Every structure is written in C-alpha cells, then in structure tokens.
Amino acid sequence: MQNPLPRILLAGLSGGTGKTIVSLALARAFTRRGLTVAPFKKGPDYIDAQWLGLAANRPCSNLDPYFHTRDVIRSVFFHKSRGADVSLIEGNRGLFDGMNEQGTCSSAELARVLDAPVILAIDCTKMTRTVAAIVQGCAGFEPGLNLAGVILNRTAGERHRAVLRRSMETYCDVPVLGMLPKMRNPIPERHMGLMSDQEYDGAAHLDALADLAGEWLDLDGILAAADAAPDFGPAPGPIFSGPAAAKRARIGYVHDAALWFYYPENLEALEHAGAELVRLSLLDKAPWPEIDGLYLGGGFPEVFAERIAANRPALDHLRALSESGLPIYAECGGFMVLCETLEIHGGSHAMAGVFPLTTSFCPRPQGLGYTEAEVVEDTVFFPRGARVRGHEFHYSLCVSDGAADLRHGLRMLRGQGSALGRDGFLHRNTWAGYNHIHALAVPGWAERFVAAAAARRGSAR
Structure with a gap:
C-alpha cells in the first residue's frame, strides 16, 4: 500500500443494515492477512468498539463530532493509526443522519473531517433496481462525499445478486465491492446490542465472519479504495498537550x-x-x-x-x-x-x-x-x-x-x-x-x- 494513511469509513443507510458485522468481518479478514488494522468507531459506543478491537487485535478508539473538535478528531485518528496498514472506521446510524436536518455530527461529516472514502453497506432485502437509485442519491446528496463503493447485504440468491449487479452497472459509476447472503448474526445480542466478549470467547465467531468476507467481499478492491484516500495533510498535534506528569x-x-x-x-x-x-x-x-x-x-x-x-x-x-x-x-x-x-x-x-x-x-x-x-x-x-x-x-x-x-x-x-x-x-x-x-x-x-x-x-x- 502506497498511501501513508490508508483509510475507509464503512457506513449504512440506517441502524441495523449490517455495517457492524461487515466491519468486524473486514477487520478480522485483513488482520488474518497479516495486515495491521487500526479500528475506530464513530459515536458513543463501547460494545461495538470492543468487538472491533478484538477483531483487529488492537484497541479501538471512538471519534465523534459532538464530543470532539475537528483538531481532536484528526489528532486521535492520526496518532492511533500510526503503524497501521489500514484504518477502518465504522459509522453509526444512517450515513447522513445527525443531530438535525443539516446532518450535524453525522458519519458523513466525520468522513469529510478525515478525508476518508466511504463504503456504503446496504440491506437489499426485497429490493433490486431501487438500490441503484438509492446509491445515486447518496453519491450526490452532499458535496465533499467520496463514495468509493458499496457492499450489498442480505441478498436472496444468485438471481437477486445478478439483477443487483446489472442495475448498479447500468445506472451508477459506484463499484460493487461485495455481496453478502442473508445470514443470522453469528454474535448473540441482548438489550444493549451485541453480547459482551467479556462473557464468552468470540474468536471463533470473528473467524467465521472473516471466512465469509473472504468468500463474498472484494477485499483487494476495499483495500485499494482505502489506499486511494486523499493525502491527510500535515501531522496534527499530540492527543494530550504537554509532557506526561510523573506518577503521583x-x-x-x-x-x-x-x-x-x-x-x-x-x-x-x-x-x-x-x-x-x-x-x-x-x-x-x-x-x-x-x-x-x-x-x-x-x-x-x-x-x-x-x-x-x-x-x-x-x-x-x-x-x-x-x-x-x-x-x-x-x-x-x-x-x-x-x-x-x-x-x-x-x-x-x-x-x-x-x-x-x-x-x-x-x-x-x-x-x-x-x-x-x-x-x-x-x-x-x-x-x-x-x-x-x-x-x-x-x-x-x-x-x-x-x-x-x-x-x-x-x-x-x-x-x-x-x-x-x-x-x-x-x-x-x-x-x-x-x-x-x-x-x-x-x-x-x-x-x-x-x-x-x-x-x-x-x-x-
């Protein structure tokens, strides 16, 4: 990879589209390839972040425009990405959903702050050609969005996938970087989301997701999209100002x-x-x-x-x-x-x-x-x-x-x-x-x- 800071942000059209499962699958698949993955989670979240860290064998940091200034976001991202082969940011809710009608604090805003290419995970249940219209709309909805590809999730079979791919090729210039079949979430859930990895060994589940990614996703194409991210610019200042204090x-x-x-x-x-x-x-x-x-x-x-x-x-x-x-x-x-x-x-x-x-x-x-x-x-x-x-x-x-x-x-x-x-x-x-x-x-x-x-x-x- 040639980019000194290769990065992608994985987003969805809404909560529940499967972007967490796709993020975990990618993090684990890339890690098993021998790549160092720096994981990030957009928004206030502990559970998904913990799973991303487990998938990447590296602690996951949260990035959020509501909490953090632009400078803080870029500083945390830059310094926590150092030494990584690829940085993977999982968005939250829908790509453009924020605190108001302007989309303040949305995943799209975070992508612009980081100049990160976006890969959109779409639940294709009971949809074919409409998916192309949705992608077309997302690509042109806000200036400055770099929509680098889509992953079509919950596809019903080969015929469904064939129509989806032809529709995308006919009406969009956004590449399809993978299609996933319908499947059960391999990680148990309860009242606050995914069950904690603190309570059972989730390694086998993550490896199963990586196997799925290797079979159904264009891993090389996704890495190429991350490598095509724009130059990040000058190195930001440190996360914490001043030298560390002596232990007291x-x-x-x-x-x-x-x-x-x-x-x-x-x-x-x-x-x-x-x-x-x-x-x-x-x-x-x-x-x-x-x-x-x-x-x-x-x-x-x-x-x-x-x-x-x-x-x-x-x-x-x-x-x-x-x-x-x-x-x-x-x-x-x-x-x-x-x-x-x-x-x-x-x-x-x-x-x-x-x-x-x-x-x-x-x-x-x-x-x-x-x-x-x-x-x-x-x-x-x-x-x-x-x-x-x-x-x-x-x-x-x-x-x-x-x-x-x-x-x-x-x-x-x-x-x-x-x-x-x-x-x-x-x-x-x-x-x-x-x-x-x-x-x-x-x-x-x-x-x-x-x-x-x-x-x-x-x-x-």
Missing part, C-alpha cells in the same frame, strides 16, 4: 465482566496526568490493594447482580472508601453498584449503599443519546459553572423518592440524567450518575481527578 497517585478502575465501559483515552488521560492505574474486580473476592482514587465505569451490573451482591466484602470496602473521602468517579453501571439496591426481573439485590437509592431494570431504554449539563457545585472533578458534554444509554431507572433530597453536581440541559433533570449525585468525594464522559471532551477532568487522588495520598501519609 494510584487510581483503581474496576474492569471485569460486570463493569468494563471505558474509553481508552479516559484511562490514557489519567495516566498522562500522573496516575498509576490498577485494574480491579467486583466479581472475585481477592482483596484490593491500597488506592488513592477509584473509577467505576459502566457495563452490565444487572446481569451479574447476584454475584456482585454476594461479594459483601468488596461492597462494604467500597462503601468504606467513599465514607473515608476517597475520590470516586462512577458512571452508569458504576452508579448502580453504589446505590442501595438493584432490582431486576422481580428480584432485589443489595449493592454498596453509598447512596440511599434504588435502580430498577426496565425492558426499554430509559436514557439514550447525547447529553449536555451544567455543573452546579464545585467538586474535585469539575468546577462549578462548567459545561459537560456526554452521553447516556441505560435500561435501568432510578426509582427512589429520596433522590430529590440528595446533593447533585449536574443540571441536565439535554438528556434524562438520574432523576428530576439531575445527575452526578454527590457524597463526600464520590460522584455517581448515568452520564458517560469522554476525557477529550471534558478538559481538566483527568487532571483534577489525579490531583484529588494525590492529595488523598498526601493526607494518608
């Missing part, structure tokens, strides 16, 4: 099958600010080492509620750490663990009890999408008056009447939050709520977190 505090983060939603850059930001990170678990009963701060990410505590509740030593220790004033930052699933009770399927499970609240699992999402909030109280994590952009995706609901009486750090301007338009419940130096943040969208969060942990270490000594 130990921050634990729970990473197990129950809690594992962490953006790589959040952990990297903490390390850059001077944190020594220690991986912990709420599912095993091994005692935790001494720590100066604690980060509880999101995940699936409702799936492991019985096991978490049975680990009373860990939950009691968690409550004691909070009472002692340890800086603790908890998002979504971590917030649920810090509450008094977690309810699911008619059962009630005792959690850490830092907050006198109950979260109850519901059959439908209770918060979904981007958030924006104003910080209403000074804390060790955020200054009062700051604006925080984030996202939420949770099926549980905070059902306690006592929520109105608790201190909170955020007033929601966009999104649901935890209760009554609020989020970020506060207890001593513990912050907990449904809101997820990306460190590169919230300047100062990592530095303040590490500073608070370092102060804790100093006072303990």
Whole structure:
C-alpha cells in the first residue's frame, strides 16, 4: 500500500443494515492477512468498539463530532493509526443522519473531517433496481462525499445478486465491492446490542465472519479504495498537550465482566496526568490493594447482580472508601453498584449503599443519546459553572423518592440524567450518575481527578 494513511469509513443507510458485522468481518479478514488494522468507531459506543478491537487485535478508539473538535478528531485518528496498514472506521446510524436536518455530527461529516472514502453497506432485502437509485442519491446528496463503493447485504440468491449487479452497472459509476447472503448474526445480542466478549470467547465467531468476507467481499478492491484516500495533510498535534506528569497517585478502575465501559483515552488521560492505574474486580473476592482514587465505569451490573451482591466484602470496602473521602468517579453501571439496591426481573439485590437509592431494570431504554449539563457545585472533578458534554444509554431507572433530597453536581440541559433533570449525585468525594464522559471532551477532568487522588495520598501519609 502506497498511501501513508490508508483509510475507509464503512457506513449504512440506517441502524441495523449490517455495517457492524461487515466491519468486524473486514477487520478480522485483513488482520488474518497479516495486515495491521487500526479500528475506530464513530459515536458513543463501547460494545461495538470492543468487538472491533478484538477483531483487529488492537484497541479501538471512538471519534465523534459532538464530543470532539475537528483538531481532536484528526489528532486521535492520526496518532492511533500510526503503524497501521489500514484504518477502518465504522459509522453509526444512517450515513447522513445527525443531530438535525443539516446532518450535524453525522458519519458523513466525520468522513469529510478525515478525508476518508466511504463504503456504503446496504440491506437489499426485497429490493433490486431501487438500490441503484438509492446509491445515486447518496453519491450526490452532499458535496465533499467520496463514495468509493458499496457492499450489498442480505441478498436472496444468485438471481437477486445478478439483477443487483446489472442495475448498479447500468445506472451508477459506484463499484460493487461485495455481496453478502442473508445470514443470522453469528454474535448473540441482548438489550444493549451485541453480547459482551467479556462473557464468552468470540474468536471463533470473528473467524467465521472473516471466512465469509473472504468468500463474498472484494477485499483487494476495499483495500485499494482505502489506499486511494486523499493525502491527510500535515501531522496534527499530540492527543494530550504537554509532557506526561510523573506518577503521583494510584487510581483503581474496576474492569471485569460486570463493569468494563471505558474509553481508552479516559484511562490514557489519567495516566498522562500522573496516575498509576490498577485494574480491579467486583466479581472475585481477592482483596484490593491500597488506592488513592477509584473509577467505576459502566457495563452490565444487572446481569451479574447476584454475584456482585454476594461479594459483601468488596461492597462494604467500597462503601468504606467513599465514607473515608476517597475520590470516586462512577458512571452508569458504576452508579448502580453504589446505590442501595438493584432490582431486576422481580428480584432485589443489595449493592454498596453509598447512596440511599434504588435502580430498577426496565425492558426499554430509559436514557439514550447525547447529553449536555451544567455543573452546579464545585467538586474535585469539575468546577462549578462548567459545561459537560456526554452521553447516556441505560435500561435501568432510578426509582427512589429520596433522590430529590440528595446533593447533585449536574443540571441536565439535554438528556434524562438520574432523576428530576439531575445527575452526578454527590457524597463526600464520590460522584455517581448515568452520564458517560469522554476525557477529550471534558478538559481538566483527568487532571483534577489525579490531583484529588494525590492529595488523598498526601493526607494518608
């Protein structure tokens, strides 16, 4: 490959068109060829990103015009693509779908920011010639879109594929880079999307997808489209400004099958600010080492509620750490663990009890999408008056009447939050709520977190 930064963005016409499966198939197929694949996911997403990283044997980073400025997007993409033979970006929702009628923050906008050729995955169920009309419309819908090819998904048979190909060749000059037959999703799904690879070995599923890609997709043509990407331009600045600080505090983060939603850059930001990170678990009963701060990410505590509740030593220790004033930052699933009770399927499970609240699992999402909030109280994590952009995706609901009486750090301007338009419940130096943040969208969060942990270490000594 000749391009110093070969790249493609794989998009769909809507959610559910199969672009995640195609992205995983390509990442795994290219990796098995001996290529180094740099995977990226557009939008706020942990599960697809985790699978992309597994498929490529390389961590996946998220890129989002809502969170990040153009310079931040280009910097993350450039530096995380270094050393890769090809960079693969999976879009989200429909190609042109954004926050408004102008398509702000869409996958098409991200493609323009990165000068990335777009390959469009199309669900061809019960369509033939109309597919060509759709492709024709997409190709000319917005200026600056480089539509490099299409992958026709869920085709019914050889006759269907023949008509599709002839229609594309007759009416479009966009190449067909593969056709996939109808198939069952080889990766199990549940309420938040694909099932976590933390709970079972997904390698065989990914290899099956790679086999499928080798049989049905034009892998050489897709690589050629990536290699034909325009020159990226001058190298952007570093992801994090200034030199990394000397290690000055130990921050634990729970990473197990129950809690594992962490953006790589959040952990990297903490390390850059001077944190020594220690991986912990709420599912095993091994005692935790001494720590100066604690980060509880999101995940699936409702799936492991019985096991978490049975680990009373860990939950009691968690409550004691909070009472002692340890800086603790908890998002979504971590917030649920810090509450008094977690309810699911008619059962009630005792959690850490830092907050006198109950979260109850519901059959439908209770918060979904981007958030924006104003910080209403000074804390060790955020200054009062700051604006925080984030996202939420949770099926549980905070059902306690006592929520109105608790201190909170955020007033929601966009999104649901935890209760009554609020989020970020506060207890001593513990912050907990449904809101997820990306460190590169919230300047100062990592530095303040590490500073608070370092102060804790100093006072303990």
